[in-house]
Amino acid sequence: MKEKLMEKKELLIKKAKEKLPEKKERTGDKIKVLHILTDKNIGGAGRWLLYYLKYHNRNAFQVKVVLPHDSLLADAVKALDVPVIAMEEMEDRSFDKKAMKALVKLFKEEKPDIVHTHASMTARMAARAAMVPSIFNTKHCMESAPGILPKKIVRREVNAAFSDKIIAVSRAVRRSMVHAGTSPEQIAVVYNGIEPIAIPAAEEKAALLQSYGGKAGEMVVGMVARLEEVKDHETFLLAAQNVLEHRRDVRFYIVGDGSLRDELERRAYELGISSNVTFTGFIKDVEKIEAALDIAVITSKAEALCLSIIESMIAGIPAVGTDSGGVAEVIKHGENGFLVPIGDADQLAERIEELLADDAKRKAFGEHAKKHAESMFMADKMTKRIEKLYLEARK
DSSP: OHHHHHHHHHHHHHHHHHTOOOOOOOOSSOEEEEEEEOOSSOOHHHHHHHHHHHHSOTTTEEEEEEEETTOTHHHHHHHTTOOEEEETTOOSSSOOGGGHHHHHHHHHHHOOSEEEEESOHHHHHHHHHTTOSEEEEEEOSOOOOOOSHHHHHHHHHHHHHHOSEEEESSHHHHHHHHHTTOOGGGEEEOOOOBOOOOOOOHHHHHHHHHTTTOOTTOEEEEEESOSSGGGOHHHHHHHHHHHHTTOSSEEEEEEBOOTTHHHHHHHHHHTTOGGGEEEEEOOTTHHHHHTTOSEEEEOOSSOSSOHHHHHHHHTTOOEEEEOOTTHHHHOOBTTTEEEEOTTOHHHHHHHHHHHHHOHHHHHHHHHHHHHHHHHHOBHHHHHHHHHHHHHHHTO
């Protein structure tokens, strides 16, 4: 059974490779790019896309975005004066068999030079079937474990067949992909980019935090992340309990929403720290509270890069995070924050307390954090690197 499955996959890959189009010479007109995103909510990939669209070179590239018809991202894209193609057939999943025919038809009608997907395997397969000259895919998360050798081989061949270039958002993501079987030559690392964040005045910061239940004189430690298992809020809560045993002038903010919210609120109550922990829920302008923190925290078990930490850092906020994936590319241990082992609530608490107790160190780390973010993670730089890859693909 497994051998037959492998034979079928190899045949599919062979047929796809036989259809690889030749590169066309351009005559000075704009390069036409279609971005395909299946997300219906505005997550990390959506924010990546919005930053790219804001800074993309409109003189050289004609860009459109393909989304599910009910995606919350549509209005934000249109607000940037970028056309949206809304598809009834598209669902919020990577492989979506019923969308294949519609996507092939769309690509043949639009005749893009580049299709750039964000997780959508179906879109990559449809782009190859429609003879699109170049297919890009951005990998926004860590690759899953490779498994046995045949699976690594299939993954490498599938990526080679249905992607011309894969963009990894961190070196850690690239390493995970190579380990799982993808050819290193196929992957380019381009860090996520953001914009500068306004640093609030003391009065503005106090008013914002008080609107979420904060009190005057409190130190502020926050974590901005989806309330899901991979983010490991349990470790954050245990560290908060540890810190609060030594000092009570600290409030811990859990910013975001997700399937574990009720469970985490109960856990904070069980730990006896509810009075010092605030669950804000979803916040639209999340960068405002990110800039109002004294310390930013991330406790993920696996993290491609961590946009929320970068956004706090660019506002001059030091960070403490678990050494998971791309976090070590954002937090430089002992310079702009601290790294701790995954799941180690005691070390997390120690590092938080160290920064809370030392105003000078916290300020110095914050200054280094801002410089690091400005040098490595700006949206305009990210966009230029992406478009350089586009131009190289058309040569």
